[in-house]
Amino acid sequence: MSTIEMHDLVKTYGAERVVNGVDLEIADGQFVVLLGPSGCGKTTTLRMVAGLEQITGGDLRFDGRRMNDEPPDRRGVGMVFQHYALYPHMTVAANLSFGLESRRQRGGRRRARAAERARVLEIARLLELEHVLDHRPKELSGGQRQRVALGRALIRDPDVFLLDEPLSNLDANLRDRMRMELARLHEELPVTTVYVTHDQSEALTLADVLVVMHEGRVRQAAPPAEVYDSPADTFVAGFLGSPGMNLWEVVTEQGERELRSVRLPEQMAVGLGADRPGVVVGVRPEHLELVGEAHDSLALVECRVRIVENLGSHQLVHGSLAGGGEAVVAHLEPRDGPRRGETILLGAREEHVHLFESGTGRRLASRAARGRVPVVA
Amino acid sequence: MRRSRLLKDHLVAYGLLSPAIAVFVVFFFVPAAYLLYISFFHWGVLSSATTFVGLENFRRLFAQPLFWHSLATTGYYTLVMIPATVLLSLGIALVLREAVTARRGGVWRAAVFLPHVTPVVATSIIWVWIFNPQFGLANFVLTSLHLPALGWLGTTQWALPAVMIDSLWHSLGLYVIVFLAGLANVPRDLVEVAQLDGARRQRIFYRIIWPLLSPTTFFVVILATVNSWQAFSQIYTMTGGPHGGAGGPAFSTTTDALLVYQTAFSYYHFSLAAAMAFVLFAIILTLTLIQKWISNRLVFYR
Numbered sequence: 207m208s209t210i211e212m213h214d215l216v217k218t219y220g221a222e223r224v225v226n227g228v229d230l231e232i233a234d235g236q237f238v239v240l241l242g243p244s245g246c247g248k249t250t251t252l253r254m255v256a257g258l259e260q261i262t263g264g265d266l267r268f269d270g271r272r273m274n275d276e277p278p279d280r281r282g283v284g285m286v287f288q289h290y291a292l293y294p295h296m297t298v299a300a301n302l303s304f305g306l307e308s309r310r311q312r313g314g315r316r317r318a319r320a321a322e323r324a325r326v327l328e329i330a331r332l333l334e335l336e337h338v339l340d341h342r343p344k345e346l347s348g349g350q351r352q353r354v355a356l357g358r359a360l361i362r363d364p365d366v367f368l369l370d371e372p373l374s375n376l377d378a379n380l381r382d383r384m385r386m387e388l389a390r391l392h393e394e395l396p397v398t399t400v401y402v403t404h405d406q407s408e409a410l411t412l413a414d415v416l417v418v419m420h421e422g423r424v425r426q427a428a429p430p431a432e433v434y435d436s437p438a439d440t441f442v443a444g445f446l447g448s449p450g451m452n453l454w455e456v457v458t459e460q461g462e463r464e465l466r467s468v469r470l471p472e473q474m475a476v477g478l479g480a481d482r483p484g485v486v487v488g489v490r491p492e493h494l495e496l497v498g499e500a501h502d503s504l505a506l507v508e509c510r511v512r513i514v515e516n517l518g519s520h521q522l523v524h525g526s527l528a529g530g531g532e533a534v535v536a537h538l539e540p541r542d543g544p545r546r547g548e549t550i551l552l553g554a555r556e557e558h559v560h561l562f563e564s565g566t567g568r569r570l571a572s573r574a575a576r577g578r579v580p581v582v583a
Numbered sequence: 584m585r586r587s588r589l590l591k592d593h594l595v596a597y598g599l600l601s602p603a604i605a606v607f608v609v610f611f612f613v614p615a616a617y618l619l620y621i622s623f624f625h626w627g628v629l630s631s632a633t634t635f636v637g638l639e640n641f642r643r644l645f646a647q648p649l650f651w652h653s654l655a656t657t658g659y660y661t662l663v664m665i666p667a668t669v670l671l672s673l674g675i676a677l678v679l680r681e682a683v684t685a686r687r688g689g690v691w692r693a694a695v696f697l698p699h700v701t702p703v704v705a706t707s708i709i710w711v712w713i714f715n716p717q718f719g720l721a722n723f724v725l726t727s728l729h730l731p732a733l734g735w736l737g738t739t740q741w742a743l744p745a746v747m748i749d750s751l752w753h754s755l756g757l758y759v760i761v762f763l764a765g766l767a768n769v770p771r772d773l774v775e776v777a778q779l780d781g782a783r784r785q786r787i788f789y790r791i792i793w794p795l796l797s798p799t800t801f802f803v804v805i806l807a808t809v810n811s812w813q814a815f816s817q818i819y820t821m822t823g824g825p826h827g828g829a830g831g832p833a834f835s836t837t838t839d840a841l842l843v844y845q846t847a848f849s850y851y852h853f854s855l856a857a858a859m860a861f862v863l864f865a866i867i868l869t870l871t872l873i874q875k876w877i878s879n880r881l882v883f884y885r
Binding site: 256257258277278279283284285287289291293294295304305308309358359362 | 770772773775776777778779780781782783786790791794795883
């Protein structure tokens, strides 16, 4: 068991900065998911934690102990690779016990072979691999290979468990099952876990703390619900959710609530920046609904419908702002049924409207929160 | 209907194969069969008179001490060359692989491969100079290291090792490239996992890289065996072939390829040389089959 601290972690290859100052604190036993588009530095960060990648700058600490220059095998990490990386010439049992044997030879504390075999059996039982212990990886199914890779990482009781897109090679069905399996496993063995993925549903379901990365930086690190409900910036807002949050750049004047085709609720518009010429308004597609007439407590959007996708349980309506070209996506009940070319009025409740600073994209303090909690200026 | 379809498929297949088959038949099977045929005759070079003598040539061959001596010499040569080839080329490949990512990795690889594309006869003459007992580089190096100078090609003890050094220098490049290709096929993931598993470099090499490299090693061993058993040009050139006396001193470098050549073209005893060549063929085939049999137990194919 271990806590992990990353302080201003940097990785450069030549002139290219792949990881650009990552700050992160992971509590003991936490399940942390690094999420981001490809090339955002999440795998490189994981490999630095594992010790497979030299750290260019910053500090990495496990339980307060600096790990930057420790070799991988001295960090107490178990890792699962994207392509399993099972030893193809060894049986499942040999794959599992390889790490135990490596340590036995070095460490001097000569654990009896019998104890190792018992440990292999124990792990095999935990992962339902008892009947394939004599098989070579080639003879296993994708799910079994995945479980061997998990077992190999867990067999030495790692302090830190690292997973690099472990489910991306499985078919959709199996992926869902293995995802639940991983959740169960973490409950049984609450090891500090860092999990890298680009799959949102994995990230949202598994994470205690969800870390969204972009261009080598952490954009937000918080529980999944919080990341979803109050994204820290426009990138996180647009990346999370499928489809992501609607983001409309609008020009504001003080006290003005008519913002082209977007109209903010009365409460929200109050005091909206004279010092800030622009603001980005964000609303998730599922928080938009058809409204018959204007209402002061709702944010209102006038939208020209372009495409209506019927997905059975709901409709996905694609359109654009009536006053400008920006895209609008709304998740509507099938019975609402707007038609192509129609101009419709969509509304969202105040607590579902997000405001971001134009330019930096940073979240502005929530108006809804400001309404309830007095703001200390 | 189905029958004619099958026939057509076969015709197409053999039609496409025929150029390759033709090459094999004309340049390998016919000469090999002709060789075996010759070995049953007493075959004059200038006269057209040929006499069938049955196994007489083989009987005479096996009765000849020089033949057995040449087999022993070839065996010695091969037994040194195979492990030396595998160890050196694998070692160089491992060093070069580290250097592949380095800035001038390509230059090093080219440098190692270069000897292989030089003409054997020309470079062997250079090696004769290097092994010159009075002025050669080899003895200069030895004496600078305070080691005794050697007679090299002039002595029965050191003539064959001198040839081995030349052969190794000339052939290593090819095997290094083969090993580099093999190493490139060992996934980096596996090495990293082994590191995380706490395996040290040696253990990673013996338990992960070496087993995964076994098909490559097997290929190199087969190739080195065949090349050693057939070694000719460098031996002929280095031991004074053009001036006569190749295979010396005192037959210490007379391998059986050299003996076949001399029997045929120095002593003009073609049928005896044919018998010898056939025996040589049988030996190489047997060795290859044995290696194949062993490899089925040791080589891991993914």
